Amino acid sequence: MSLLKEGIETGNVLPTGRKDKRSIDGVTRDFDIYRIKCDLLFYNDQNDRIATWVSEYNSAHDDDLRTLEHDEYNDVIEDFIVKSNSVALKKTETSIALQGQLRSGTVLNDGRVIDGNRRLTCVRRLARENNKAGWFEAAILDDATGSDPKRIKLLELTIQIGEEEKVAYDPVDRLVGVYRDVIKNKLISPAEYGNATGLTEAEVKKFIDRAQYMEEFLKFCQAPEQYHLARALKVDGPLGEFKRILKKYESKRDKELVKQLMFANIVVQPEGDITRYIRCFADAAGTDAEAEFKAEEQQAMGELIEKMGSQPLTREKVNDLRSDAHLVEGFTRAGDRARETVRRINLMDTPVKKSADCYKMLEQILPEMLAVLRPNELEKVRSNLEDVCDKAEDLISEIDSRA
Known part of the structure; x- marks a missing residue:
């Protein structure tokens, strides 16, 4: 009609x-x-x-x-x-x-x-x-x-x-639109999407990256294009971290492994804020914690895949997996150990970094800069430098006592 x-x-x-x-x-x-x-x-x-x-x-x-x-x-x-x-x-x-x-x-x-x-x-x-x-x-x-x-x-x-976006889209619904119209069907180009929505090229690229990760995640769940599962699991937040995290891993093999491990963590959700939790992968990258962390995560993921079975994941099945205390503990233990190792590394690095920073700051005080200071200002600089010397001597004495 x-x-x-x-x-x-x-x-x-x-x-x-x-x-x-x-x-x-x-x-x-x-x-x-x-x-x-x-x-x-x-x-x-x-x-x-x-x-x-x-x-x-x-x-x-x-x-x-x-x-x-x-x-x-x-x-x-x-x-x-x-x-x-x-x-x-x-x-x-x-x-x-x-x-x-x-x-x-x-x-x-x-x-x-x-x-x-x-x-x-x-x-x-x-x-x-x-x-x-x-x-x-x-x-x-x-x-x-x-x-x-x-x-x-x-x-x-x-x-x-x-x-005017009077009522904002659910973030996952927005990703579905990008995946369907820009990536899968190529109905419109990234540039056309940006022109229509007022987004910059970089902003559109972020949506495209997340949309691709979303589809890969659903394939991991053996539920391709079951977008309601992505909505129920609120995947937009953690997927937004993926690109930054994967940049920290150099080899293609490592990137693919870490991506699959992060998918597994999204399914199990070992902690309430999964977006914050998967940042462990960024913190552990390139540190002494990385190898053990990935090994423990792989072991936990192997158990998850076995329990997932061959059928597509559903919200009900995800709830069952998240209620499995032994399964959740495997992921939680890996994350806890990695965070503790990274914390110790950072604590050990702190004195080295701070002492180097202190020297760099002192180097920025050139002798000719002192020539323009008034007497009372010179006295303040002298007093501060004496405090620095006293502190340095105390630390050197502590280092010598441990030698």
């Missing part, structure tokens, strides 16, 4: 007389805003905001979400949107109930909602409460735009992220 033809002819699409600006392909122009019967619209299942929820549904059902009838399809996705951020949704719903829909959405001529899924959900819920037909206000894009997936995605990113 064409909203701009049959919709208007049947009175299910009504012009409001208002116009709002939309930017398409870098060109900004005014679009007429219409009131559209909600039952003519359908949610965009490719919206990044619900990407992990769609993956969860499809993994749990024999039929793909897109095979559902119109009303059932909308009801299922509405439930995703409510669950994804129920608190923020309730605030929006209350605002619309009191003031009406203040921001118009954007829909395609066939009824697919490109921007405004949350507002449409609020309008639908309010209409049901009052036993009325819901009307959604939106700009309607012509068929030329609606037939181009790339233009649709860039428009969605520009509106939902680039212009």
Whole structure:
């Protein structure tokens, strides 16, 4: 059905007389805003905001979400949107109930909602409460735009992220969008993603790196593209540490091993803050603690892989693994020993570093600098240097007594 033809002819699409600006392909122009019967619209299942929820549904059902009838399809996705951020949704719903829909959405001529899924959900819920037909206000894009997936995605990113991110995406949902559109399907380039969202090249690169690590992590869990598992385990934080940590390891073999070990730690979560915990791999790199730490971690990971079995990990299975005291203890012990070794190394290094720093600072005091000081200032310098000499003699005496 064409909203701009049959919709208007049947009175299910009504012009409001208002116009709002939309930017398409870098060109900004005014679009007429219409009131559209909600039952003519359908949610965009490719919206990044619900990407992990769609993956969860499809993994749990024999039929793909897109095979559902119109009303059932909308009801299922509405439930995703409510669950994804129920608190923020309730605030929006209350605002619309009191003031009406203040921001118009954007829909395609066939009824697919490109921007405004949350507002449409609020309008639908309010209409049901009052036993009325819901009307959604939106700009309607012509068929030329609606037939181009790339233009649709860039428009969605520009509106939902680039212009104003009223309710932030779940970090993992954002990574899913980057992986799906930039890495896997190559629908848009990194530069196009950055232009649409207002991100710098370096910021986009960070998202791409995390998205790739996320997919590798899911393969480690034998659950490729099961993005709901990544969301449930809140992997965005620890994955953000990976690039910095892996830089500390030189060989390709070491980098791959450490990456797999960090994946194992994310699954088991030996401590509450897993992001902080995996920094042990950075602290241990290049120290006397590294070899033993990796060996103990490998042993713990071997036990984990055996207990994971051959089936894809689920949230329930992860909970069982995290409740296995013996398994968790293996990872905890490795981390504790590594931290203690690194702490001792740092303590031993501290006197060496501080004495070297002290000498470097004294070297910066040139004789000619003293010539411009007043007598009272020279006396202060002399007093400070005498204190330094006294302290140095005390430390030298202590060193000699231990020789």
